Amino acid sequence: MSAVRTLTVDDDLALCRVGYERGELLRPDSGADDAHRYRIDPRSSLVADGLVLLELADDGIRLLDTNGLPITVRDLRRFRILVKIADRHAEGPVAPVPAQPTASVGSPDLVDLRLDALDNDLLDGVDFAVIGASGSVGDECIVLEATADGFVVAYRDRGVASVLFTSRSLAQARAVFLDEACWLGADRGRGTYVGRSQAVGTEDWTPAQVVAAYERRLLGDD
Numbered sequence: 303m304s305a306v307r308t309l310t311v312d313d314d315l316a317l318c319r320v321g322y323e324r325g326e327l328l329r330p331d332s333g334a335d336d337a338h339r340y341r342i343d344p345r346s347s348l349v350a351d352g353l354v355l356l357e358l359a360d361d362g363i364r365l366l367d368t369n370g371l372p373i374t375v376r377d378l379r380r381f382r383i384l385v386k387i388a389d390r391h392a393e394g395p396v397a398p399v400p401a402q403p404t405a406s407v408g409s410p411d412l413v414d415l416r417l418d419a420l421d422n423d424l425l426d427g428v429d430f431a432v433i434g435a436s437g438s439v440g441d442e443c444i445v446l447e448a449t450a451d452g453f454v455v456a457y458r459d460r461g462v463a464s465v466l467f468t469s470r471s472l473a474q475a476r477a478v479f480l481d482e483a484c485w486l487g488a489d490r491g492r493g494t495y496v497g498r499s500q501a502v503g504t505e506d507w508t509p510a511q512v513v514a515a516y517e518r519r520l521l522g523d524d
Contacts, residue, residue, distance in 0.1 A: 304359035306366065308352050311344040317363060317384070319375055326372040328363045340375075340384040347471035353514050354383055367514035380418055381477050409434070415446065415476055422484055422494045429490065430483040431458075444483040446475060455479045457486075474513050 316331035318339045331339050348354055354373070355366040364372045365383065378384040416426060416435040424430050427438035433447040442459045444466075453475035456463040467478040487493030 304357050306355050306357045306370070309342070309349050309354040309356040309365060310352075311350055313342050313349075313356065314344065315342045315363075316387075317341070326364050326374055327361060328365070328375065330363070338375075339387050340379075341387050343382050343385045346381070346383050347473045348381060348383060348477075348513070351471075351513075368511055369514065380421075380480065381473055382414075383473075409448075411472060412446075412448065415479070418476075418480060419483055422480065422487070424483055424487045424493050429487040429493070430479070432479075442486075444479060444486055446479040448472075455482060457482070477513060 316339070317328040318331040318334070318337040319325065319328050328340070331337070333339075342349070344350075346354075353368055355368070355370065357364040357366055357372075365378055366372055373383070375384065379386060412432050412435040416432045419430045419432070420426060426436050427443070428440045429443055430436070431439040431443050431445045433439075433445060439445060439458060441461075443457075445454075445456045445458050445463065447454050447456070452468060452470035453472055454465060455467040455475055455478050456465050458464075466482060467475060469475045469478075484493050484495040488495035488498065
């Protein structure tokens with residue numbers, strides 16, 4: 303028996319998981335020293351836009367996309383729906399979630415995004431570039447840049463940039479940026495999308511469904 307509702311910015315939930323982060327199941331934070339501990343990030347526009355659902359089930363808690371499909375813990379972290387508050391065996395109080403930062407050159411948000419792309423086994427300055435955090439921009443790569451109006455994701459080829467996606471939401475731009483960079487990396491034989499095929503039949507999806515699919519990285523056969 304389970305109940306599903308929309309996750310909101312007022313859900314200040316402390317959650318935990320024991321074991322591999324590719325899974326989906328979470329539980330209320332028990333404080334156990336062998337647990338990975340998390341907190342919902344209320345800054346996430348994906349949460350504010352109602353694109354994440356909360357399922358309370360007999361075996362624990364799952365966060366779902368707008369199609370009702372579970373989002374893995376790794377993807378929840380990647381798109382900053384969950385923030386890790388303690389590593390295994392870590393001690394000390396839980397730090398409060400800071401106020402919404404401004405994503406500018408060298409900002410922690412852009413630095414974290416670069417690290418997320420590296421975590422996908424992509425090459426900085428070759429497969430991707432985060433302007434303000436990466437050291438170089440390759441001849442052909444996926445680029446994310448913070449502008450006065452929001453965030454731009456573009457495909458850069460020999461100095462010519464083609465805009466793929468724009469949003470005032472860093473969370474949404476992050477999702478598209480990582481997805482596009484992973485597909486480009488897969489074409490080159492590296493990254494987490496190697497061996498996957500892109501899905502078809504998504505032409506009639508609403509914008510909310512598209513962003514939810516990006517955040518889960520569901521446009522493949524995962």
